[in-house]
Amino acid sequence: MKTKLRFLSIAMMLMLSIGLLAGCGSSDSTDSTDSGGSTDSTDSSDSTDDSDSTYSSGSSDEEDVIGEVTSISTLSISLDVYEADSVVEDYATLDTSTLTATGSSDTVTLESDVEYYYISDGALVSATSEDIVEGDMIAITTDDSGVQQVILLMQNDSSDTDV
Numbered sequence: 001m002k003t004k005l006r007f008l009s010i011a012m013m014l015m016l017s018i019g020l021l022a023g024c025g026s027s028d029s030t031d032s033t034d035s036g037g038s039t040d041s042t043d044s045s046d047s048t049d050d051s052d053s054t055y056s057s058g059s060s061d062e063e064d065v066i067g068e069v070t071s072i073s074t075l076s077i078s079l080d081v082y083e084a085d086s087v088v089e090d091y092a093t094l095d096t097s098t099l100t101a102t103g104s105s106d107t108v109t110l111e112s113d114v115e116y117y118y119i120s121d122g123a124l125v126s127a128t129s130e131d132i133v134e135g136d137m138i139a140i141t142t143d144d145s146g147v148q149q150v151i152l153l154m155q156n157d158s159s160d161t162d163v
Contacts, residue, residue, distance in 0.1 A: 064088065065140045066081070066082045066084065066137070066139045066153070070134060072132055072133070074129070076108060080101065080104075081102045081104045082101055083102055085098045092119050094153060096137055110148065110150075114150060115148070116150050117149060117150070118152040119152065124151065136153075136155050136156050138151060
């Protein structure tokens with residue numbers, strides 16, 4: 001009797017442990033369900049509907065953000081968020097007239113190794129943080145190696161910066 005009770009206790013303990021560990025699985029399946037099968041471009045705008053949400057640095061899974069700069073510091077950039085009419089494959093060829101304001105704003109935390117670019121003749125050219133000013137239209141993305149990139153899509157008309 002003691003042997004059966006001991007075996008039953010161990011079996012129940014193992015089943016509870018397995019059930020507990022099953023709850024520690026990946027959340028990727030819930031993320032895809034929450035997005036409703038949307039494309040990456042739409043996911044970005046859906047995740048930016050909350051005003052003043054912050055994108056933290058250090059994650060390579062961050063969504064691209066397109067917007068007009070409302071403030072800039074060495075640590076972050078605040079944007080009025082825009083969305084593209086279709087999935088953006090190449091920011092160097094993006095037509096900014098196809099962007100639509102979402103009515104939300106975001107603050108993006110800049111990583112220490114952030115790279116700055118501007119577009120010239122359909123190609124990305126290296127820039128500096130000083131080239132970005134309030135009113136500029138930018139995209140913040142992450143390259144294939146996980147490095148954060150700030151791409152100047154269109155300069156503010158009143159900008160004194162010559163890029």
